[in-house]
Amino acid sequence: MAEKRIAVLASGRGTNLQSVIDGIKNGNINNAVLQLVVSDNERAYALERAMANGIEALWINPRTFKGSEDYNDAILEALRKRRIDLVVLAGYMKILSAAFVRAYRDAIINIHPSLIPSFCGSGYYGERVHREVLEYGVKVTGATVHFVDEGTDTGPIILQQAVEVLPEDTVDSLAKRVLRIEHILLPRAVDLYCRGCLRKEERRVIIEAN
């Protein structure tokens, strides 16, 4: 099977991007090449990480486009030019257009810092998730890697892992512990995808040894 060409979309620090870079380097992610990092934010540290690792870094400025659809089309064009197979969202804060999702159906992976379907959907991103988790008073949260569909955080789930909420947890301490799990799950999901180990049955994602 041909090596999968990956693009990562990121808006911020890019620690999840780093987990993919590291995964490819240390052999946890197989049959993959990280071709491109795209950001909507010129100052995203994710772009620095890309350049520091010899990966093409592309800032596409949303302000130079009429609207979200045009903007998404521009990213899509950049991906197609580079024959990207898999799109990984790693802290990417913009909504993908329906056309984008259709173009990369079952080939866009997102990581979310909760056990979907809890604490997800529009408005649930970043610290907000953990704050709501603490306010609700759940005793178990976690992280989810899923395929992206037209909804927000509604796509088929690839991997999940639980994280215990501790009595002394703050938003910060909980976010850190969940992030550690994100950095395990995301490279694992990317590896499974690139080795062709993921099969869908209705909404269920079946993991097959390959």
Added chain:
Amino acid sequence: MAEKRIAVLASGRGTNLQSVIDGIKNGNINNAVLQLVVSDNERAYALERAMANGIEALWINPRTFKGSEDYNDAILEALRKRRIDLVVLAGYMKILSAAFVRAYRDAIINIHPSLIPSFCGSGYYGERVHREVLEYGVKVTGATVHFVDEGTDTGPIILQQAVEVLPEDTVDSLAKRVLRIEHILLPRAVDLYCRGCLRKEERRVIIEAN
């Protein structure tokens, strides 16, 4: 602290009731006496379990009451007569009235076979929960013990534990594995309550050593 007097409300097999009976017998539940089992269902096996263990078993027939409020008032009266401190819902299929919930504010405990707030709310009971879990394709589910408030499954969470969903799981196999966790969590929550170890901060339930 005076021994807490418990009533269990159950509609069916009563395996969660059995976990409370066993917990008191084997000393996992302290400072508690199981005073009464109430069922809306004459043929609930829970009533047999009560009688087999020398616990008063009360069938209160919903058909002999005008409506849900009157029915709830009748149960409430039975509980008050016996000076019940804690009400445990163990597979109880009827909705409690607002008056009932007010009368036993923070003194009604329910067990739910999922990680609330996932797969809960009206309509989510019994096998339905696990079927939806499997159809959604989550990789982690679990069980939740919570205080009952006026909503359905919305009250403050006392204990939760995660259960992995396995690729080969059926509704039956998953229900069985989650039930095993329910039988651990429910007696533990009852024990914590009866020993006065539960304190509420807003929606969060804090567990204190006592």
